[in-house]
Amino acid sequence: MQRKVPRINRFSQLVRSFRVIRLLLWTLWVIYRERRRVVRARERGNYEVQPNIEVLIDVLVAFRQTAIKLGVLMIKLGQFMSTRADLLPERALAVLASLQDEVPPEPFEHVERAIEAEYNKPVKEIFSHIEPTCAAAASLGQVHKAVLAKTGETVAVKVQRPNIDQLVTMDLNSLRFVIWIIRRFVDTNFIDLQGFYREFRRTVYEEIDFVTEAANAKRFKEMFKDDQTVYIPNIYEEYITRRVLVIEWIDGIKLNDYAALDAAKINRLEVASRTVKAYFYQFFEAGFFHADPHPGNIFVKAGSSPDEPVVAFLDFGMVGSITKGMKRSLRDIFIAFITRDAHMMVAALTRLGFIGEGANPLVIEKAIAMILEQYHGVTLGQMREMEMDDIMQDIVNLLYGQPFRIPAQFAFTGRAVGTLVGVSTGLAPTFNFIEVATPYARSFMGLDANSARETMQEVLTQLLENGKVLLSLPRSVESLITRIDSGQMEVKLSNLPNIRGRRGRNANAAGVALAASGGGRIALFFMFLASMGGGIYLTNLHLDAPGWFCLGLAGLTALGTILKR
Structure with missing residues (x-):
């Protein structure tokens, strides 16, 4: 006889909602309060102030303990928060990371x-x-x-789990109510709680x-039907x-069960290589990736040859996608970095969802410009020597007062990459993660031989678009002079002696015309610098053809400057 799952009664719903609201209100308030304190200090010019890590850890430990008792969505919320480096410092995020391994069964x-x-x-x-x-x-x-x-x-x-739909609806309503309360009574322009709710809600409904x-x-x-190194059940x-x-x-050995892998004489370096390559294929080529790559979801399939291990993936509830539009925006970020175009980069970040509602585009653009100035021209070798935590801290310091967020897809990608780095290093300490990633990343960004021409065209287009503004200045100034001279426009100059008469007007017009004739040389000069910089940068990346093309363009603009004289 069929046994129906009993629904949660009204009284139990009210008790749970009260506990969830109390938990969320306190947790989100402390996160908001610490962020506000730091933002206000930095508005006063004090950049030494940091969030109180101990206070954040205490509230998150309490959240974790209560979330385990409440179960379902609160555990999921803790796991989701553990990916949000835009909301919490690294040490605080680590408190929530263990929720994955602490879920009690029904x-x-x-x-x-x-x-x-x-x-x-x-x-x-x-x-x-x-x-x-x-x-x-x-x-x-x-x-x-x-x-x-x-x-x-x-x-x-x-x-x-039982009553999952009912519990998800109840807890999401509680989360939305708490966010409404906080937004209703305090200024939340520098933390995008509404965006956080939308991302979390969408993720949960996809997974259930x-x-x-x-x-x-x-x-x-x-995707992997022709790949003998990967198995999908x-x-x-x-x-x-x-x-x-x-x-x-699927019978097999977990990736972090090193003793069992050694007992089976499995080539651990080959396991690391095949796992990472499978993920980079998902990220950069397929644009569709497994977003929960903890060791419990990846096995070395039983019966594999020790030197030809087959990697099996499990659990496909949490996935991420990189659409054509996202890929285009990511390439725009790359081109913006080459051309040091902060406006273009901010536009691409906005399209990708990194910049939330209420942001000040001018402030963010200025911060991005400072970041580009600081890190432009840094080689890959120099980047390896840098501490990524220091780079991230520089970015956070500049963008802390803005609703700069990490969209769920990119949070998943970051967590996946972080997990893969840990897993591959544990499997084989000599494994070179960057070396395996580089060919996929170059292809994705259009830096391989097949698509370098297309990327170069985009770079040149951007350079030319910037140059058009400068090249149009002489014509614009000439038109302005004509309108002034014909009496169509009146110009009032303050704090200058009043110049009267035809001779004075002609002298001023001649001066402006002289400046206009110099505008063409200025435009060509800037084109020369941009082309020369692009050529040097691209040849350093071993992109000889587009690099020499840029250098040739620099030569032509230099010749144009000489002929202008």
């Missing part, structure tokens, strides 16, 4: 009820055997090993729909529902 009877409610038949008619102890537990669901009654195949059964997860898994299966179509998902069971 009792097995709850799992049985959920399965029977979803398939409308007893569990034994679907699975001839199902393990009562879960193989893995997450914030929104858990996995049990089972055997299909129909075929005898060993499978993994992923089951959502197992039909979407099944579609993700099938897409990954298609099969999905059992007839068992796909919103709340239960049945997929192929």
